[in-house]
Amino acid sequence: xxxxLMSVDEPDNAAFFWTREPEFVxxxxxxxxxxxxxxxxxxxxxxxxxxxxxxxxxxxxxxIKAKAGVVRVLLPDEQTLQVISAVGLTGExxxxxxxxxxxxxxxxxxxxxxxxxxxxxxxxxxxRDGRPHQQFQSAISIPLKSRNxxxxxxxxxxxxxxxLQSSSGNAANMSIKFADxxxxxxxxxxxxxxxxxxxxxMERQSIANEIHDSLAQTLxxxxxxxxxxxxxxxNNNEIMATKYARNIDEALEIxxxxxxxxxxxxxxxxxxxxxxxxxxxxxxxxxxQHDIVLDCTIRVADLDLPLEHEIQAYHIxxxxxxxxxxxxxxxxxxxxxxxxxGYYVFTVxxxxxxxxxxxxxxxxxxxxxxxxxxxxxxxxVESSNGFGTCVxxxxxxxxxxxxxxxx
Numbered sequence: 495x496x497x498x499l500m501s502v503d504e505p506d507n508a509a510f511f512w513t514r515e516p517e518f519v520x521x522x523x524x525x526x527x528x529x530x531x532x533x534x535x536x537x538x539x540x541x542x543x544x545x546x547x548x549x550x551x552x553x554x555x556x557x558i559k560a561k562a563g564v565v566r567v568l569l570p571d572e573q574t575l576q577v578i579s580a581v582g583l584t585g586e587x588x589x590x591x592x593x594x595x596x597x598x599x600x601x602x603x604x605x606x607x608x609x610x611x612x613x614x615x616x617x618x619x620x621x622r623d624g625r626p627h628q629q630f631q632s633a634i635s636i637p638l639k640s641r642n643x644x645x646x647x648x649x650x651x652x653x654x655x656x657x658l659q660s661s662s663g664n665a666a667n668m669s670i671k672f673a674d675x676x677x678x679x680x681x682x683x684x685x686x687x688x689x690x691x692x693x694x695x696m697e698r699q700s701i702a703n704e705i706h707d708s709l710a711q712t713l714x715x716x717x718x719x720x721x722x723x724x725x726x727x728x729n730n731n732e733i734m735a736t737k738y739a740r741n742i743d744e745a746l747e748i749x750x751x752x753x754x755x756x757x758x759x760x761x762x763x764x765x766x767x768x769x770x771x772x773x774x775x776x777x778x779x780x781x782x783q784h785d786i787v788l789d790c791t792i793r794v795a796d797l798d799l800p801l802e803h804e805i806q807a808y809h810i811x812x813x814x815x816x817x818x819x820x821x822x823x824x825x826x827x828x829x830x831x832x833x834x835x836g837y838y839v840f841t842v843x844x845x846x847x848x849x850x851x852x853x854x855x856x857x858x859x860x861x862x863x864x865x866x867x868x869x870x871x872x873x874x875v876e877s878s879n880g881f882g883t884c885v886x887x888x889x890x891x892x893x894x895x896x897x898x899x900x901x
Contacts, residue, residue: 510787510826516841516884518834521872543683543796547579550679554672555581558665560653561630565638565676567649569792570774575650578795582654611635612661630654634666636673640681648680687798692766694801709752716745769804770797770831776812777829784819786844789828794838797831800892806865807840807887810873813858814842814885822846822883836891843884848877862887 551563562582566575577592612634632655640646651673659665723738765772770792777790799807811829818827824846832839859875862885866873871889 510845512789512826512828516830516843516886518832518837518839518841518886518888519874520835520837521888543680543798544579546679546683547676548581550672550676551579551581554669555653558653558668558672559655560665561656562654564652564654565649566652567638567680567795568647569795570770571790571792572647574792576793576795578649612659612663612666629656631656632659634659634661634669636669638673638677638680641678642681648677651676687768688766691764691768691801691804695764695766698801709749712745712749712752716742716749719745764801764805764808768797769799769808770794772804772808773811773829773831776808776815780815780819786818786824787826788815789826791828791830793830793832797838799838800869803869803889803892806869806871807838807889810862810865810887811840811842813862817858817885818842818844818846818883821849824882833891837888838891840887841884842886843882845882848879848881848883 547565551565554560555563560582563580564577564583565579567578568574569576577588580588612632633652634655635650635652638648638651640648651669653665653669655665719738719741723735723742726732726735726738765775774790774792777788780786780788815827815829818824822844824844827842827844830839830841830843832841859873863873866887866889869889871887874886874888875883876886877883
């Protein structure tokens with residue numbers, strides 16, 4: 495994202511580029527060193543997809559006698575592959591594989607069309623150019639496809655070998671079988687997440703309906719007291735008028751609390767497919783509705799969060815984008831989703847006027863901060879006149895037992 499130039503078919507905006515990466519300052523002491531150390535040595539979550547895939551890869555490498563393995567998943571933009579699991583790659587080699595564009599990744603589209611790509615690394619332009627894999631002789635890549643919809647690409651499974659491999663050899667045939675199992679595992683986990691998320695959304699809707707029913711009854715009570723108050727005023731009955739006015743005030747107070755709970759907690763536009771997909775859809779809608787170039791960068795291959803976290807993060811990002819559209823006078827904006835040493839970080843930035851004032855109620859910053867606090871997070875706002883505004887939401891990764899508690 496940093497320094498990305500706009501395409502030449504947008505002459506008005508072609509000269510603009512982002513000059514720096516958004517800066518995330520860790521909360522607490524030592525500028526986040528404690529958080530990084532804690533995250534590095536934290537026990538993995540048993541239900542974590544990355545943990546399961548690492549175990550799967552270790553077994554596969556041992557069985558097929560591969561020296562390293564990588565599983566990349568396709569991000570919601572359907573253009574980018576990101577490593578979610580890797581075994582046998584470290585340092586520079588792992589960093590080179592972390593994020594690749596599907597359009598320029600030989601084992602992406604080519605493998606998707608043909609079903610398998612067996613590559614001599616020395617002869618492969620994609621692997622040789624900028625990929626520090628001199629210790630390997632060959633690679634076998636297989637697309638991970640949905641079993642229910644074979645045209646849907648889930649990701650790419652790649653194994654590295656220290657000997658040359660044939661596309662019709664034993665290792666290739668076994669890799670295909672393991673890729674089928676891997677596809678089923680990824681799809682099963684994601685399907686279970688969607689089913690659970692949909693169930694929780696239905697529960698929230700049920701609660702919302704109950705609140706609505708209670709709200710309707712309270713408002714009806716207030717309306718009845720309004721009629722009685724009019725009669726008391728007309729009859730100059732000050733005692734009864736005071737009583738009915740007090741009843742109306744109490745009913746309105748109850749109604750206000752119920753309405754606030756309904757609006758801020760239970761109405762949700764979340765996609766059952768999860769937060770990443772919901773934000774991708776939100777970005778597409780923003781581009782269609784506003785004359786602002788919005789870049790969306792997702793640097794998290796798998797985002798598995800409690801539903802409450804997803805809903806609050808979604809609404810905060812939506813509010814930040816709404817502020818850009820209404821107040822920034824910007825030509826460009828960007829949304830970046832990242833993970834740093836145990837913190838999820840959502841950055842919404844624009845190149846507009848930079849007149850954001852956190853104390854102005856119409857920006858909704860108070861509600862944004864309340865939402866962040868509900869999930870143990872914080873909102874950071876930086877705005878400079880003429881240099882745009884940056885709104886950053888960050889919150890710690892939920893504990894290992896969040897799923898059991900959430901359920």
